Amino acid sequence: MNDMLKTTPDFSIDDAKSLLAEHYGLDGLLSPLDSERDQNFKVVANNGGVYILKIVNAGEPLVESEFQTALLGHIGQHAPDLPVPHLWPTTSGSSLAETTSAHGVRHLLRLVGWVPGLPLAQSARSENALTSLGRLLGRFDEALQGFMHPGALRDLDWNIRNAGRSADRLQHIDGTEDRALLKRFLARFETVVEPKLPKLRSTVIHNDANDWNVLVADDDHDRIAGLIDLGDALYAPVIAEVAIAAAYAGLDHADPIGAAAAIVRGFHAEYPLLEEEIDLLFDLIAMRLVTSVTISASRHAHTGGNPYLAISEKPAWTLLRKMDAMNPRFATVILRHACGFEAAPGAHAVTAWIAANRKSLRPLLDKPAATYPAALVPYADPKHPMTVASAGERPNEAQAIWEAYCSERGVDLGIGPWGEARTVYSGEMFVSRLIEKTRRTRHLGLDLFMAAGTRLYTPLAATVVSVEIEPDPLGYGCLIALRHEPEGCPAFVTLWGHLAHEALGRLKAGDRLEAGALVGEMGASTENGGWAPHLHLQISTDTRLSATEILGVGEARYLDVWAELFPDALTYAGIAPEFYAKTGRSHEEIVKQRKELLVPNLSISYDKPIKFVRGNGVWLIDDSGRAYLDCFNNVCHIGHAHPAVVEAMARQAATLNTNTRYLHDNIVTYAERLTATLPKELTVAGFVNSGSEANGLALRMMRAHTCRENAIVLDWAYHGTTQELIDISPYKFQRKGGKGQKPHIHVAPVPDSYRAPADWPLEEHGKRYAESVADLIAAMQAKGEGPGFFIAESIPSVAGQVFLPDGYLKEVYRMVREVGGICIADEVQVGFGRVGSHWWAFEEQGVTPDIVTMGKPIGNGHPLAAVVTTREIANSFNNGMEYFNTFGGNPVSCAVGLAVLDVIEGQDLRHNALEIGNYLMAGFRALQERHEVIGDVRGMGLFLGVELVTDRKTKAPATDFARAVSNGARRRGVLMGTEGPHDNVLKMRPPMIFSKRDADHLLAVLEETFEAVAAKS
Template identity: 80%
Template sequence: MNDMLKTTPDFSTEAAAALLKEHYGLSATLSLLASERDQNFKVEAEDGSISILKIINGAEPEVESDFQTALLSHVGAHAADLPVPHIRPTLSGASLASTTSTRGVTHRLRLVSWVEGLPLAETGRNDAALQSLGRMLGRFDASLKGFMHPGALRDLDWDIRHAGRSTDRLHHVTSAEDRALLERFLVRFEKSVAPRLATLRAAVIHNDANDWNVLVDKVDHDTISGLIDFGDALHAPVIAEVAIAAAYAGLDHPDPIGAAAAIARGFHAEYPLAEEEVDLLFDLIAMRLVTSVTISASRRAHTDDNPYLAISERPAWTLLRKLDRMNPRFATAILRHACGFEATSGARKVSAWINANRKSLKPLLERPAATYPAALVPYGDPTHPMTIKSAGEQPDEAQAIWEDYCRAHGVELGIGPFGEERTVYAGEMFVSRFIDHTRRTRHLGLDLFMAAGTRLYTPLAATVVSVEIEKDPLGYGCLIALRHEPEGCPPFVTLWGHMAHEAMGRIKAGDRLAAGALVGEMGAPKENGGWAPHLHLQLSTDTALSATEILGVGEPQFLDVWTELFPDARTFAGIAEEFYEKKGRSHEEIVKRRKELLLPNLSISYDKPIKFVRGEGVWLIDDSGRAYLDCFNNVCHIGHAHPAVVEAMAKQAAILNTNTRYLHDNIVAYAERLTATLPKELTVAGFVNSGSEANSLALRLMRAHTGRENAITLDWSYHGTTQELIDISPYKFRRKGGKGPKPHVHVATIPDSYHAPADWPAEEHGKRFAESVAELIQAMKAKGEGPGFFIAESIPSVAGQVFLPEGYLKEVYRLVREAGGVCIADEVQVGFGRVGSHWWAFETQGVVPDVVTMGKPIGDGHPLAAVVTTREVTDSFNNGMEYFNTFGGNPVSCAVGLAVLDVIEGQDLRGNALSVGNYLIDAFRAMQTRYEVIGDVRGMGLFLGIELVTDRKTKAPSTEFARAVSNGARRRGVLMGTEGPHDNILKMRPPMIFSKRDADHLLAVLEETFADVARTLG
């Protein structure tokens, strides 16, 4: 007879009742409960109390019986509210009694209180119940911290550390396939798990939280009401408690890893686990099952007599087969996430790094992806024809449907978003390996749809991990994996699927690719798995996964986990957030409300207005997520939303903003810094809010100093919005709605060398054009008057980016000053280093104005402007009348102004403007050799113009071509304007941070647009 059977108690119900009466003085009704090694009886006493009488296996050493008694006593003392059995003493006050069987075997007896509830095995095991189980086990194990007993150190096959002993029992498993299954788990255990177990926390644990030892509330089955049977308790790794409970909970459960996650989440809430413990949980769950089935196999001869041994064998095998089909790294990611850890170490840092460094990423396509007109590809709509004809069945028809849509709506890029629910994933390959009767339907990559052959580039430097062909139908076709290791970021992998096979002969594993290097091309359906041409781009924060292991489609239930393992690649690819969700009012509603609420002559750019919602550097992003390269709005001098400006503004606004009647450091500091950029004669500053205010203040200074009104202004010039500035702006008063010049306003010829008379020597252009000013002064003198001032932009902008001929301002300033007038340089558009070679455009003419006005670039979009003048003019202005401007020179504005100067100087943006500007001018001149329509190229730094003509000899303006180019560039995502009397001059004033890469993008769009317009207009 088996030794265990000899010592297993075999008392009848009547004999057990007699023992109960003898040792505890209780008369009761007894009923036998299932048990493997001992005998357990439910005791229903006459007084209504319920207990459990345990008759302990005779082979169990006394130290083990004493251990269980001490354990329950400890829990009772330190966590009395835990619903576990409490010991009832014998008539003599002892915790245990003893008796001898008819076989002469001594057995010990223990009577404990009954714990009310239903076995978890008899109820549903939903997430709430399993999480409650985890919390109960966490509370129980936490109550045992510091508890130890010699009996806890016993040698037990059910000790998770001894799971490797299952190898010695494999020969009892008759199926070779089943043995191979167990061997796979055992090899993993011995190689990767067992060596790490010794390093983990260990304590006394229950060690057998199967669903017969766990009770739920009879009414609320979501709440665990008790924990019983401590016969397997021992000192073991703490994580084993969770693994064992999860192993049993997963039996016949449709989502065993989800069940394990619920238990781990609950346990972690009461008894925080360490990452290294959770990392072993999947394998420990499997090894508990391996132990179970091999022990059952070794005892199979006796299972007919003791069904308790075989109760979980069939579902255990089923669960082991499920676990074997799972990727352990994915299962571990789910378990880690359940405990609040990253799905894989460093996962969240990868996404954070990409978001923080997105501006430095190279374009994935020929130009930044956000610059293409884009639309969602309708794979999320199961009724759409493209969806119906996709999935490898009719890719050519699906592509044709998409191309028709693109032509009809002006779309160039299709986007299939991350996380989208898709019905196209219908094949067997998309059946979940985690959850029964579930499909993987959530897209975990980013799809970019363009024509087959579209070239794709890596935004970051990379090492090629693999290049392979996946031949499965509906597979990836050519599949490329790249590893990226940017400084300050954990390494991550990018997956490039549905590529053309040409990459196989061009790159190989181990190759290094620089940022911006070619990865490959979008494949055609015959080579990309049978799909319409597109790129499946996916990030993987788990670099241990091979290209084919990376999960391209996932279960909706685990989307939060997949999001950490495979973060949305939209930022990496350069797709703007605004593409995914439009906010605010529609274009039509805004236009309608503007007409109702705003001045009717407030203009809107373009026939189809743009609604911009965000600016960033050189880009403006509209409400559909399309990014436009801003080569026009020179207000944001150092780039839209420059972080230094934003920080300075927010920091000072959070401390103090007030007016100049009070003392503050900022206004003095800014005046010092600003005047230091100007010639030594210009020493006194006045601060206002706009260029118009600056020019109005300049006129006040002029009147106080000269006592005159007569103005000399250049034809087609513009100086501001107030009436006195409209009066000196021919651009306004000579156009529709204007009433011509007032008597005190005298208009000089615009000194445009390109349109100078042919017989004028080039070296005399400056003096010849100045004669116009001399004639005006002479006319004033004939009336006994003189000029009060001469005002001109140092580079006339509205007139068409006109660069003054050499010597022009020297001669004009001389004439005006000799006649008693002052000279005002309007630097509102051209100042602050835009010309590159100098801080101020007037410096390129070798002159020093009496008054300099500035605005627009001064605050990078913040309403700030200034006037700087000489001490002599200032003394005239100081005539007793107070000058006060409520907001001019306030602490916030001055903080912003200082930040702008810091950036210009600290990043040598003048030098950048000069080098990039020269690069563009050279490229424009090269275009001039190819396009007869380009009559003149002009520019200095980042103040640029291209004049378009119908005939180079007559220089007749080509307004139609200019407008077509401006609108064509806008359609291609580049903003520029047209200026000049005939709107035939392309005007470009990009931010000072404009890079060579930005310049190349501008040039590519101009080349494409010029060619297109030339074809269209003939």
């Protein structure tokens, strides 16, 4: 130190003034500035300029002075606009001057321009100011890329590479706890950081951006106006510049990591950082502080209380203690986020994979979570009794309040959403370790509330990471962590909290769980931390975090950061996003406006109408986010919103849509593909927009070919909405509002084997029912007339899912054709592979119609329908009258039709329909054995019916029971209908993509509903 005192300049103001005049030709007012090693004077010159005169410590090696000069010269040449001190040459044009003190010691002089502004230390250090500081440092370091000088390679303790030397100064630290704290940081530096430093990018950096060397604009404290004192500049890792600035910015800051993030954000905008640099930043910030407090401690005995050395020692210790209490990974996530990097590598890929594969995830509960009637748990309301009870640690009361809440609203599942602000987190464990005087109040998991003992299953295969008990009040109780590594997705962890303790004896770390395997049960309040029974489910994209390290509750300030690290488990759990926000008109308003604006006899399904807002595969989602398994709406043949159909529709609509008067590939390509699915006799297609239009066109063709009007139809048949189709639909004309049977309409009984006379042998059902058609033909012939056509659904649907007895159509077709009539197969509901064994249901009867009509499934919800007939009938129809349909067969509709065929063929959905249909039939028969009310089950592929009777012998229809089952299934999240003359047949027509899991869900709901309805009967 004595040597240092000899070399430290000690010039008076008058001496300095003389030196200024001698070497720079300037005169003015001088005032001294604080400095540790050199002597600095502020100069307000008479010429109006403001400068700093530096008299350099004689102990400074010449190479360092030359380095400072070269550094300032480089900046002046390459970044003259940087607000840093710029060199002022001597009167001889030199960058440095020289003088000798009264003691005979030689000193160098340097004059630089004054940078105006207020020290950052004297401002509020706003986030904008710190971001501005980061930008300036980024510009500074970017300007120094490629610059090097031997003087930059100084071996200083302040070089971040030498931070490990602090271990040699620990002897000067008073207090065992303080030494232990520094040892922890030093150990991390030695093992985690130091080995990586040689591989990091390096350049010449300022190396001392403390808040006295940083200036804010006098008129705008949010803007950094200058960076001064380049005396500590050296060659070091680029990230050290950020670490040093962040260390000083964090002193006495309520949110030191937030301050660091602001600097990082600004620096990265000017000089992009690398992920491997950011990942070391937390430790480098800490090591700057460790270096500072150990150097300060080692000099205490010699400095005489030098305020320059000790100015930041106390706040540095405070900040070190704060950082020691933090989880470095959480701090690093915040810093990564400031640069736009993922919270954890692969975090975005995890959430994208879950979203893309949501349909393949197994249900987390006994049924898919979205199918339960659900409501928000009122924890967001600080005055709600349940919130008050929980905050007061009265779990039994909270549980009772929740159960009453559910009972009042018909709710089976309570949902506590991700990100919700809650007041119940009152314990010390919820105090933030990142931000002073702040509580963690934002929920970072998804809560599912059901009864204690509710079983919980993993949606994905997993390996058990840990099973532990957290006994603290308001803690997790039994806590399980699972690691998932699905193909094509980065590994991630799910956390399952508030479980029953039974899992502790059943699972252990390393156990393998297959998708759908039991994880645990919701714990009672006595074992789940004192809460109402529920599951806290959370995803962590950082697999290095242990179960107890994963934050279940976070700070509101960093909610966007936590959203990446701990993304919402909503999709993973199978909850629809619509649950959180209803849109559009209320149910009551829509019903009212329908009555006012629409035809009054427009019907609404179910005793409690549903408002659907989205379709997805086999599911329909209502405006509350509840998902319903669609077993009824066979319009969406290959599933709601099928991506192949949507893409084909959008692509063609964005290119061209016009009518058939112009040439286009799509219509002939589609006609070619469609007719290829039919018997060879059926070769000519006509395209329309609906099944009704298709049947109407078929009648026009029939009249042109036969010149007759007489029709033979089946009782209870329905063929469309136009008047001529109502006239051939007994389902309509025989019921309320109908005008009765017209003379040219001849109705044959429905060939229903289940209700055939008991004395008819089963093998003769087809022949016996066909005799009624023969009688109708005979009656017509007695009048000198004959039938123009026979029309029937290949499987009568409205009549109650009736499957025609063997040989029926073959016999009827023969008889009709023999007397000059033609045969029309209405395949609007049953075609396109629904029966599984064939493309068309009539093929099951071994017949070929003269005309086939199709609609509904043909366009998967798009208004597309078709008629396919023989060349002979088509020629008859070509009678000189033009056939034109504005929208029928347009390019968009045909593109959709082609997409539907591609999916059916490409995914072998006919085989799926056959396989799942057989599985369901077996399930229905098993139900029949347990429930006397089931009189008959029937089905082919995915066209299914269950007839309910009050007595199996008399077969008296159980109409009320059937309606109760239909409505009960709807309340349990499954859509089906009732049909038949007595409305006693459960009608099911699921999408062709129906899976075994979907079938199991349907069977389970039916079982539960049958039992519930029977219990009330």
